[in-house]
Amino acid sequence: MSVLIFIDTAEGHVKKASLEALTYGAKVAEQLGTTAEAVVLGTTQDDLPALGKYGVKKIHHVNNDNLNHLDAQVYTKVIAEVAAACGADTIIFSNNVNGKAIAPRLSARLKAGLVAGAVALPDTSQGFVVKKNVFSGKAYAMISVSTPVRIIALSPNAYQTLAGEGTAEVVAFNTSADAPKVKLVSVNKASGEVPLTEAEIVVSAGRGMKGPEHWGIVEELARTLHAATACSRPVADAHWRPHNEHVGQTGFAIAPNLYIAIGISGAIQHLAGVNRSKVIVVINKDPEAPFFKAADYGIVGDAFEVVPRMTAAIKKLRGIA
Amino acid sequence: MKILVCISKTPDTTAKIAFTDNNTKFDVNGVQWIINPYDEWYSLVRAIELKEADASTLIHLVTVGAADAEPIIRKALALGGDEAIRVNTDSHDSFYIAAQIAEVARQGGYDLVFTGKETIDYNGSSIGGMVAELLDLPYISLATKFELAGTTATVTREIEGGEEVNEVALPFVLSATKGMAEARIPNMRGIMAARTKPLKVQEPVAVDALTSVSGFGLPPAKAGVKLVDAENVEELVRLLHEEAKSI
Numbered sequence: 077m078s079v080l081i082f083i084d085t086a087e088g089h090v091k092k093a094s095l096e097a098l099t100y101g102a103k104v105a106e107q108l109g110t111t112a113e114a115v116v117l118g119t120t121q122d123d124l125p126a127l128g129k130y131g132v133k134k135i136h137h138v139n140n141d142n143l144n145h146l147d148a149q150v151y152t153k154v155i156a157e158v159a160a161a162c163g164a165d166t167i168i169f170s171n172n173v174n175g176k177a178i179a180p181r182l183s184a185r186l187k188a189g190l191v192a193g194a195v196a197l198p199d200t201s202q203g204f205v206v207k208k209n210v211f212s213g214k215a216y217a218m219i220s221v222s223t224p225v226r227i228i229a230l231s232p233n234a235y236q237t238l239a240g241e242g243t244a245e246v247v248a249f250n251t252s253a254d255a256p257k258v259k260l261v262s263v264n265k266a267s268g269e270v271p272l273t274e275a276e277i278v279v280s281a282g283r284g285m286k287g288p289e290h291w292g293i294v295e296e297l298a299r300t301l302h303a304a305t306a307c308s309r310p311v312a313d314a315h316w317r318p319h320n321e322h323v324g325q326t327g328f329a330i331a332p333n334l335y336i337a338i339g340i341s342g343a344i345q346h347l348a349g350v351n352r353s354k355v356i357v358v359i360n361k362d363p364e365a366p367f368f369k370a371a372d373y374g375i376v377g378d379a380f381e382v383v384p385r386m387t388a389a390i391k392k393l394r395g396i397a
Numbered sequence: 398m399k400i401l402v403c404i405s406k407t408p409d410t411t412a413k414i415a416f417t418d419n420n421t422k423f424d425v426n427g428v429q430w431i432i433n434p435y436d437e438w439y440s441l442v443r444a445i446e447l448k449e450a451d452a453s454t455l456i457h458l459v460t461v462g463a464a465d466a467e468p469i470i471r472k473a474l475a476l477g478g479d480e481a482i483r484v485n486t487d488s489h490d491s492f493y494i495a496a497q498i499a500e501v502a503r504q505g506g507y508d509l510v511f512t513g514k515e516t517i518d519y520n521g522s523s524i525g526g527m528v529a530e531l532l533d534l535p536y537i538s539l540a541t542k543f544e545l546a547g548t549t550a551t552v553t554r555e556i557e558g559g560e561e562v563n564e565v566a567l568p569f570v571l572s573a574t575k576g577m578a579e580a581r582i583p584n585m586r587g588i589m590a591a592r593t594k595p596l597k598v599q600e601p602v603a604v605d606a607l608t609s610v611s612g613f614g615l616p617p618a619k620a621g622v623k624l625v626d627a628e629n630v631e632e633l634v635r636l637l638h639e640e641a642k643s644i
């Protein structure tokens with residue numbers, strides 16, 4: 077028996093969400109009294125043995141050119157082979173973009189019960205029960221998995237990465253991966269910016285900003301905090317901001333350490349995408365704005381005055397002139 | 398071309414979330430049901446656009462659910478599906494639902510299977526991938542754009558911090574998210590036509606669910622907001638630094 081963790085990479089680099097999955101998987105292994113192993117596919121550039129500091133003992137590296145880009149069908153077959161070879165009864169993914177493509181396939185292939193979007197360690201006192209968010213974070217469910225093999229896809233930002241000591245043994249796993257049917261044509265990434273779904277801090281603004289020409293103060297605050305920027309749906313719909321900034325029920329669901337909401341009323345559909353943030357700060361000129369009920373800290377005031385003051389205060393704290 | 402569009406029924410986005418039977422069942426009392434927004438706004442409308450571009454396209458809808466899902470499936474027909482199939486069951490395990498959809502897909506021989514990114518109640522993001530595996534077809538998740546030239550599709554999908562464009566030949570399965578299409582509302586002609594469009598009910602195939610819900614709960618309420626004066630923003634920054642330790 078073992079716990080097998082899937083290490084997800086982008087351009088050969090291990091994603092932050094996978095470090096969370098490794099830390100979580102090692103803890104699950106400890107709970108089950110087995111060892112934590114991992115699998116990584118395709119060419120990598122990072123120091124794989126160093127990932128041992130997250131608790132993983134052995135990493136199976138399937139270095140095959142057919143695996144340099146995600147084709148979930150091909151990946152699933154290979155991961156299933158590795159899982160069988162190391163006798164894995166618990167398989168861990170991050171529930172990030174690639175996890176969402178692979179974990180369900182593997183679940184169907186292995187007839188292994190899947191908990192997609194887990195937010196806590198399994199409870200093994202009675203069977204195998206894992207907590208996940210449902211109703212867009214407005215509630216949680218305890219999912220009981222009774223199959224011999226189980227798969228957990230861990231929600232990004234739900235489990236803290238913890239680095240200790242140790243190096244992992246990296247072993248080559250040889251198999252003939254099928255040629256991918258999904259061909260990569262191009263990648264389009266906003267360079268230099270912090271990806272919204274991976275950001276520790278998110279600065280978000282809504283219709284209260286009155287128009288796209290006023291976003292300078294929002295971006296300046298985000299830059300000062302090394303934060304990603306986000307927006308409410310009407311703002312994206314009006315093309316004030318790009319669609320990939322839209323958070324909420326029908327946009328991205330995020331869980332940063334800090335979410336700063338500026339001129340956003342706090343409609344239930346907006347909250348559904350941000351209610352897992354650890355700390356929420358609301359800046360709104362209306363003291364009755366519903367967002368204050370979901371906030372940890374708030375300022376009732378005009379964003380056009382408060383936001384520049386906040387940027388200045390943070391610069392002062394950080395010793396930036 | 399034949400497209401199978403998966404349609405699920407979810408509580409309205411403003412529905413009150415509460416549980417009954419010792420927190421083991423969702424309280425449906427007074428809940429309004431809608432078509433899952435990802436299914437309606439993105440996946441179904443994109444399929445309809447493909448039909449508008451090529452009139453020989455057939456759109457079949459499938460929903461796995463009890464008879465109370467019929468108003469939802471009629472609305473989807475009013476938007477533009479050609480016919481619908483309801484697999485008559487109450488089960489909610491993703492794998493069980495996926496197995497039913499895969500069976501319908503096998504019978505119909507579709508070129509494309511469209512699902513939504515996720516249901517807004519269960520948030521599984523799972524069914525599309527499971528269906529693809531059961532059919533042994535490629536799967537593209539979180540698709541934001543879909544273009545077709547002959548039998549090759551160009552699909553844009555979300556990745557961390559951006560998007561990527563992929564090419565894949567039919568048949569395959571995709572999950573649709575924002576960007577695929579713009580939401581529409583059904584018109585009178587569509588609503589009238591939907592009344593006479595075929596809605597076939599079939600019984601489920603026997604499959605074992607892989608998971609079950611042992612209970613629900615609500616997150617603990619927030620302690621309450623700490624308000625800071627607008628003239629004293631430095632105090633907010635101090636609290637975020639020293640108390641919340643978030644900056």
Ligand SMILES: Cc1cc2nc3c(=O)[nH]c(=O)nc-3n(C[C@H](O)[C@H](O)[C@H](O)COP(=O)(O)OP(=O)(O)OC[C@H]3O[C@@H](n4cnc5c(N)ncnc54)[C@H](O)[C@@H]3O)c2cc1C
Pocket residue numbers: 281282283284285307308309310311322323324325326327338339340341342343344345346349359360361362365377378379380410434
């Ligand atoms: C099915 C469905 C799905 C939806 N999905 C989403 C979703 O995913 N994400 C989403 O965001 N919305 C979603 N919505 C829309 C949602 O219901 C709200 O309409 C939307 O969130 C409101 O956006 P807003 O807060 O920016 O604008 P408004 O509601 O107009 O609020 C603007 C706020 O700015 C404040 N303000 C104005 N001027 C200032 C100032 N100078 N300084 C400070 N504050 C100021 C006002 O007091 C007000 O509270 C959805 C709706 C439906 C029906």
Ligand SMILES: Nc1ncnc2c1ncn2[C@@H]1O[C@H](COP(=O)(O)O)[C@@H](O)[C@H]1O
Pocket residue numbers: 403404405406433435436459460461462491494498511512513514515516519520521522523524525
């Ligand atoms: N009961 C159902 N019947 C038909 N399609 C469904 C059903 N449940 C989910 N789906 C489809 O699968 C997608 C993903 O659902 P989920 O994996 O539950 O988040 C949804 O957006 C629907 O397109």
